[in-house]
Amino acid sequence: MIRIENIKKSFNGKEVLKGISGTFEKGKPNLIIGASGTGKSVLLKCIVGLIQPDDGFVYYGTTEFSLAPRNDKTEIRRQIGMLFQGGALFDSKTVEQNIMFPLDILTDMPLDEKLDRVNFCLERVGLTGQNKKLPSEISGGMQKRVGIARAIVNSSKYLFCDEPNSGLDPLTSIKIDELIMEITEEYKITTVVVTHDMNSLLGIGENIMFLHEGEKKWEGHKDDIIHSNVKEFEDFVFASKVMRKLK
Numbered sequence: 001m002i003r004i005e006n007i008k009k010s011f012n013g014k015e016v017l018k019g020i021s022g023t024f025e026k027g028k029p030n031l032i033i034g035a036s037g038t039g040k041s042v043l044l045k046c047i048v049g050l051i052q053p054d055d056g057f058v059y060y061g062t063t064e065f066s067l068a069p070r071n072d073k074t075e076i077r078r079q080i081g082m083l084f085q086g087g088a089l090f091d092s093k094t095v096e097q098n099i100m101f102p103l104d105i106l107t108d109m110p111l112d113e114k115l116d117r118v119n120f121c122l123e124r125v126g127l128t129g130q131n132k133k134l135p136s137e138i139s140g141g142m143q144k145r146v147g148i149a150r151a152i153v154n155s156s157k158y159l160f161c162d163e164p165n166s167g168l169d170p171l172t173s174i175k176i177d178e179l180i181m182e183i184t185e186e187y188k189i190t191t192v193v194v195t196h197d198m199n200s201l202l203g204i205g206e207n208i209m210f211l212h213e214g215e216k217k218w219e220g221h222k223d224d225i226i227h228s229n230v231k232e233f234e235d236f237v238f239a240s241k242v243m244r245k246l247k
């Protein structure tokens with residue numbers, strides 16, 4: 001479980017995060033949603049320690065990240081897997097080398113063990129036998145799968161996904177969402193997904209945090225969306241004609 005408390009962040013005097021608190025639970029996908037520019041990615045970066053918040057606390061289990069001793073921080077970092085926007089694979093490395101990368105830099109596992117682990121993850125994401133392909137030789141959806149395999153290869157306890165569906169068609173997006181959800185449940189990972197994809201919201205929105213202009217305006221389960229009674233959230237969710245009709 002990850003808990004955040006009163007996270008604040010400003011850039012050049014502009015308050016981007018205005019005191020965000022909340023809990024991201026283990027074993028289910030936690031979604032951070034909101035319109036463009038509302039602070040989702042900055043919040044994600046504050047949580048993983050890529051940006052230092054001006055105020056507030058981030059707890060991984062019972063350990064507060066910024067106050068933790070160096071060794072504890074290193075251990076938490078080792079347990080984090082990230083799926084970046086656009087996949088962020090190394091173009092010149094094969095699928096196998098890409099997935100093995102975290103094991104190369106974070107562990108001293110022998111090569112045969114690393115290969116076993118890579119093959120296990122490749123199988124788990126439905127890409128058995130694609131080891132020697134280059135990213136340019138596989139589709140965008142397959143690249144995301146490789147990104148997911150890389151994010152979990154080191155038995156991560158925490159998985160962060162920034163817009164995992166960007167650039168994918170709706171059907172492939174749903175498959176990627178389902179894979180993230182299955183892996184989260186199966187390995188009891190604490191998963192945080194930043195998205196503005198309505199399909200993701202309705203498909204895997206087990207625990208949703210809605211941000212609007214740097215504030216948390218609503219949180220809840222996908223089944224409660226219809227009863228939110230929060231204007232900014234309703235404007236966001238029911239922006240399209242199709243969604244208004246469904247309502």
Ligand SMILES: Nc1ncnc2c1ncn2[C@@H]1O[C@H](COP(=O)(O)OP(=O)(O)OP(=O)(O)O)[C@@H](O)[C@H]1O
Nearest residue numbers: 011012016034035036037038039040041042043196
């Ligand atoms: N390093 C930075 N320096 C200055 N301003 C920044 C920095 N990072 C983010 N911002 C600003 O913070 C605001 C929130 O950005 P953020 O990337 O978190 O939005 P977002 O909700 O993730 O949007 P999108 O859905 O478009 O990715 C924006 O106005 C952005 O310009």
